[in-house]
Amino acid sequence: MNCGTGPRHMTESIRYLCENAPLPVSVLPNAGLPSVVEGKMHYDETPETFTNQVIHFANDFGVNVVGGCCGTTPAHLKLAG
Numbered sequence: 513m514n515c516g517t518g519p520r521h522m523t524e525s526i527r528y529l530c531e532n533a534p535l536p537v538s539v540l541p542n543a544g545l546p547s548v549v550e551g552k553m554h555y556d557e558t559p560e561t562f563t564n565q566v567i568h569f570a571n572d573f574g575v576n577v578v579g580g581c582c583g584t585t586p587a588h589l590k591l592a593g
Contacts, residue, residue: 513537515581518544518557519565526569536576539569543583555583563591 513522513529519541529537543555543562557565562584569575580588 513539513541515540515542518542518555519562519569520557521545523565523569526575527573530569530573530575537574538577538579539566539575540579540581541566542581543585543588546582553583557583557588559585559587559591562588 513526519539522539522541526537526539541562542557544557545555547554547556562580566575566578570578
């Protein structure tokens with residue numbers, strides 16, 4: 513499952529995929545829902561909140577691969593790695 517939303521909004525879809533997909537599941541969420549702040553794109557997930565959610569996907573649902581898309585930074589991915 514790739515971006516469009518942050519991990520909070522993917523939870524039920526990820527749960528369903530992991531329970532029903534016969535293949536490995538990967539998830540690459542944004543660092544939250546995008547918004548415009550002072551004329552720039554902003555994503556509200558911190559590296560810590562992002563990491564907590566993707567670790568939950570892996571540990572509790574069985575996601576095989578996690579990564580990040582829009583708004584994720586090296587800090588987001590380092591904690592998740």
